[in-house]
Amino acid sequence: MRDYWLSKLFFDLQQPALAAEFKANRDSVLARYSLSPEVQDAIRENNAPFLAERTNAYLLRYYFFTIGLKDAEFIQRLRGG
Amino acid sequence: MAEFAGAFAASHGPLLVREWESIPADQKQRLTRAFQELGKRMSAARPDVLVTVSPDHWANFFLDNYPAVCIGVGETNEGPPEPWMKAYPHQKLAGHAAFAMHVAEEALRQGFEPSISHRLKLDHGTCIPLWRMQLAKMPALVPMLVNSIEPPMPSLARCLEWGKLLRKAIESFPGNLRVGILATGGLSHSIGEKTMGAIHEDFDRETIKRFSSSEKSLVDYLSQELPSRGNGSEEVRNWLVAHGAAGGRGFDLVDYLPVPAVIVGCGFASWG
Numbered sequence: 016m017r018d019y020w021l022s023k024l025f026f027d028l029q030q031p032a033l034a035a036e037f038k039a040n041r042d043s044v045l046a047r048y049s050l051s052p053e054v055q056d057a058i059r060e061n062n063a064p065f066l067a068e069r070t071n072a073y074l075l076r077y078y079f080f081t082i083g084l085k086d087a088e089f090i091q092r093l094r095g096g
Numbered sequence: 097m098a099e100f101a102g103a104f105a106a107s108h109g110p111l112l113v114r115e116w117e118s119i120p121a122d123q124k125q126r127l128t129r130a131f132q133e134l135g136k137r138m139s140a141a142r143p144d145v146l147v148t149v150s151p152d153h154w155a156n157f158f159l160d161n162y163p164a165v166c167i168g169v170g171e172t173n174e175g176p177p178e179p180w181m182k183a184y185p186h187q188k189l190a191g192h193a194a195f196a197m198h199v200a201e202e203a204l205r206q207g208f209e210p211s212i213s214h215r216l217k218l219d220h221g222t223c224i225p226l227w228r229m230q231l232a233k234m235p236a237l238v239p240m241l242v243n244s245i246e247p248p249m250p251s252l253a254r255c256l257e258w259g260k261l262l263r264k265a266i267e268s269f270p271g272n273l274r275v276g277i278l279a280t281g282g283l284s285h286s287i288g289e290k291t292m293g294a295i296h297e298d299f300d301r302e303t304i305k306r307f308s309s310s311e312k313s314l315v316d317y318l319s320q321e322l323p324s325r326g327n328g329s330e331e332v333r334n335w336l337v338a339h340g341a342a343g344g345r346g347f348d349l350v351d352y353l354p355v356p357a358v359i360v361g362c363g364f365a366s367w368g
Contacts, residue, residue: 019159026158031179064290072288072327073153073245086111086359090292
């Protein structure tokens with residue numbers, strides 16, 4: 016399953032300017048995308064398994080890299096740890 | 097007429113740049129040697145044009161329109177957009193519009209339907225191998241982006257056929273060009289899924305072995321194994337394109353080593 020707007024957010028966050036804005040004011044950026052409350056919560060909680068079911072795996076990795084998670088921590092989160 | 101100058105394959109992965117310093121010294125040395133050996137072989141083949149076969153890691157395409165295969169027909173290609181690739185020495189990379197358009201037209205004549213783009217960004221998938229190979233002279237690049245990251249993907253058999261088509265397009269191009277092929281990606285790795293970090297050395301070694309057997313044996317093995325060997329392993333499609341172009345023979349392994357620090361089973365090969 017693909018959540019279009021979640022995927023679009025992750026895709027757009029490859030732009031450094033948007034990534035910087037997201038880090039400074041996440042909710043303001045989230046408000047521009049048509050995301051369900053559950054998806055917004057998953058983003059706020061870094062809920063990798065929930066997000067993984069809804070987007071492309073490479074986009075998910077980019078997202079967690081963008082917000083500053085090293086791969087080791089990302090892997091741990093993917094496994095539900 | 098143009099002539100086929102040889103085919104080459106190398107793994108790629110962001111950590112080959114981002115975590116280069118944390119790779120154990122002996123593995124770093126082998127990776128360096130393998131990339132350079134490939135660069136040496138490519139330089140000896142003297143390609144004027146290099147068809148680079150790689151996936152698009154969301155640099156050009158999104159879910160709105162993600163082509164199975166896209167040929168870059170522009171005079172110029174953009175360098176990698178990833179911020180961590182900013183040290184890459186080329187922000188613009190010359191294309192070869194005439195040859196690229198010939199490939200696209202030949203494809204359409206033969207019943208293949210590629211997408212085309214007049215301006216592609218070449219992401220780390222293409223640029224890391226080119227960077228690490230340390231080519232003295234960069235050939236004109238004709239990017240061929242093959243979807244191996246967002247299902248559904250082109251079939252394995254179709255990728256082999258694409259390689260054969262490339263060879264025909266090379267040999268029917270009315271110009272005095274030497275054209276090489278560089279496939280990038282693979283071998284086994286797993287990205288953004290629960291198994292991320294896993295390298296299947298047994299799969300990689302058997303895959304390498306099958307490149308020296310029949311096409312059927314290779315495709316049958318990959319069809320059976322790919323679903324359980326990590327999503328990054330799907331990039332072996334690019335190797336199949338190179339293999340098809342090389343006539344399904346001549347595979348010579350430069351090196352293979354699983355590198356946990358970059359979470360990729362790293363393979364390097366050339367076809368004469």
